[in-house]
Amino acid sequence: MARVAVTLFSVVCAGCVSNQAGRVLDDKTLVGPEGEQGSMAIVAEKEAAQPATATYNCADGSMMTIRNLGTSIRVVGPDEEEELPASPANQRSRYGQGVDAIVLDGREALVVKGRHSPLTCTR
Structure with a gap:
């Protein structure tokens, strides 16, 4: 069922892509397929560093x-x-290890x- 949904989503999204692509003049100016220019903002996602030690309150009332x-x-x-080791290590x-895992966000x-x-759980 999940494969069907992913495949269908990919097919639907493929129809949304234009054959005409814009190009970037520099790090802030975008030139469209008709030659029109516009500005763009570049947002870089940076993985926030986790504190060395943190206490979390969980939805079930427990703490860790x-x-x-x-x-x-x-x-x-x-x-x-x-x-628990980083998984993947990089x-x-x-x-996670075995059937136990934690994702920090x-x-x-x-x-x-x-x-x-x-x-x-939240800190």
Whole structure:
């Protein structure tokens, strides 16, 4: 079902692309297919650095502390402590091992533990 939806989405989006492309004169001026000029803003998304240690309040009422160790994080909860490596290793927002994972996004952490529903936590 998901493959059908992704394929259909790709086909629909492909119909939205114009055959005439604009070109960029410099880092701020865009020239359209008819020669018209306009300005553009370049927005760079930068991965926000996570604090070395942060405490999160979760939607189920629990709390956890995440210690950022660089290539891994240590998650300390009320009942257990676990270290999760970055996955893939070259980034600093997704951590996981086996069926456990945490995705850090700004002030939020999405926690997936085994077969349980994902849990949103905020700091």
